[in-house]
Amino acid sequence: MNSSSSNTSLSPGEKLLAEYQGLTPQQKFAKNFNLPIQLGKLVFIFGFISIWWAAFHFAWINPGFIASPQMVWSWYVENYNNGDLWYDTLVTLREAFYGWSIGSVLGVFTGLFFAVYPKIWKMASPLMTFLNAVPRTALVPIFILWFGVAETTKVLISLTLVYFIVMDATRNAAAMIDPDLETVMTTMGGTRRHLFFKLSLPAVISSAFGSIRLAAVWALLGAVFAELFGSKNGLGIQYSEAANKLFMAEAFGIVGIIAFLAIGINFFVKLIENRLMRWKETSNQGSVVTV
Numbered sequence: 001m002n003s004s005s006s007n008t009s010l011s012p013g014e015k016l017l018a019e020y021q022g023l024t025p026q027q028k029f030a031k032n033f034n035l036p037i038q039l040g041k042l043v044f045i046f047g048f049i050s051i052w053w054a055a056f057h058f059a060w061i062n063p064g065f066i067a068s069p070q071m072v073w074s075w076y077v078e079n080y081n082n083g084d085l086w087y088d089t090l091v092t093l094r095e096a097f098y099g100w101s102i103g104s105v106l107g108v109f110t111g112l113f114f115a116v117y118p119k120i121w122k123m124a125s126p127l128m129t130f131l132n133a134v135p136r137t138a139l140v141p142i143f144i145l146w147f148g149v150a151e152t153t154k155v156l157i158s159l160t161l162v163y164f165i166v167m168d169a170t171r172n173a174a175a176m177i178d179p180d181l182e183t184v185m186t187t188m189g190g191t192r193r194h195l196f197f198k199l200s201l202p203a204v205i206s207s208a209f210g211s212i213r214l215a216a217v218w219a220l221l222g223a224v225f226a227e228l229f230g231s232k233n234g235l236g237i238q239y240s241e242a243a244n245k246l247f248m249a250e251a252f253g254i255v256g257i258i259a260f261l262a263i264g265i266n267f268f269v270k271l272i273e274n275r276l277m278r279w280k281e282t283s284n285q286g287s288v289v290t291v
Contacts, residue, residue, distance in 0.1 A: 067248040072256065075249040089257065091233040092223050095151050096265075099158020100219035104212050107163045111170025111208070112200055121171065132164040136222065140229045149230045158222040162215040169211035173204045205276075213269040217262045224258055 049069055055061050056068040067075075079085050114121035136157055143153040177200060185195055227236025235254055242250035 064246060065248065067252045071249040072252045075253040076256075079253070085238070088233050088235050088238050089261070091151065092154075092220070092227065092235045092258075093261065095154040095223040095226075095234070096158055096216075096220040098151075098155045099222060100162050100216050102155075103159040103162030103219070104166050104215060106159075107166025107215075108170050108204065108208065108212075110163075111167040112174050112196070112204060114167075114171045115174030116196075116200070118175075128164075128167075131160075136160065136225065140226050143226075144230055149232055154223040154226040154231070154234070157226040158219040161218045161222040165211050165215045165218065166208060169208045170204050173207035174200055176207075177203050209273045209276075213266060213273065216265045216269045220258070220262055220265060 053069055056063060056066050114124070139160065140153065140157060143156055147153045147156070181199055182195060185199060190198070223234070224236040224239075227234040228240050231237040235258055239251055239254040239258075242248075242254060
């Protein structure tokens with residue numbers, strides 16, 4: 001009764017604004033929470049751990065080359081306050097962050113540039129395709145010779161992975177902007193600067209944020225991959241040393257850390273996307289409005 005009476009007391013404009021506003025965090029949680037789906041996730045996780053446990057205890061794989069879930073958990077408990085492990089984690093995250101941030105910025109702006117000037121893209125596309133096709137396994141030893149085993153090599157490998165993912169997605173997104181929108185803005189006195197900041201950039205960021213989120217995970221994997229070839233610090237070199245010495249609990253534990261970091265990075269970038277793109281949700285709720 002109270003809710004219906006409060007709704008009827010609202011003016012048409014207030015009702016429109018109320019419908020246009022986003023859901024509260026509690027309403028979003030209640031809307032997105034699906035008990036069968038959550039139980040299904042737990043079933044898959046339990047099934048994976050069970051198969052892993054069986055592979056160790058029934059010797060499906062040589063026990064010298066695998067660690068059981070209990071062994072990996074014990075390693076985590078023993079090393080949760082290991083300063084060297086935390087420092088290696090910080091080094092890998094720093095390398096991935098630098099590669100991701102620089103590669104994303106370069107990818108967005110060069111992608112927009114190629115979209116605005118398609119003739120230049122036609123001239124540059126063979127070179128870009130060639131550079132993207134170069135295997136990173138071939139680049140790592142060369143970068144180590146040029147820059148040593150310092151963090152610069154890992155940042156560059158992450159950057160090369162991120163740049164092409166973001167650049168290609170940005171260029172495609174910018175090319176799909178409705179020409180009629182550009183015509184309307186130009187007719188209303190919009191300059192090239194207005195077209196870029198008011199039309200092209202918002203449309204590209206909205207469409208390309210998925211590639212930026214994917215690139216963040218690839219930046220982490222690229223940094224770890226480069227560390228395998230040689231590094232002073234980092235999770236990659238620690239994993240390589242543990243695997244070479246057959247310290248399988250440590251090797252599996254580091255793999256788990258890398259996987260959890262990738263999940264955490266994906267979640268964190270998704271939060272940033274939701275924060276910056278809140279207008280997408282509200283526009284979806286009130287996308288059809290007749291005045």
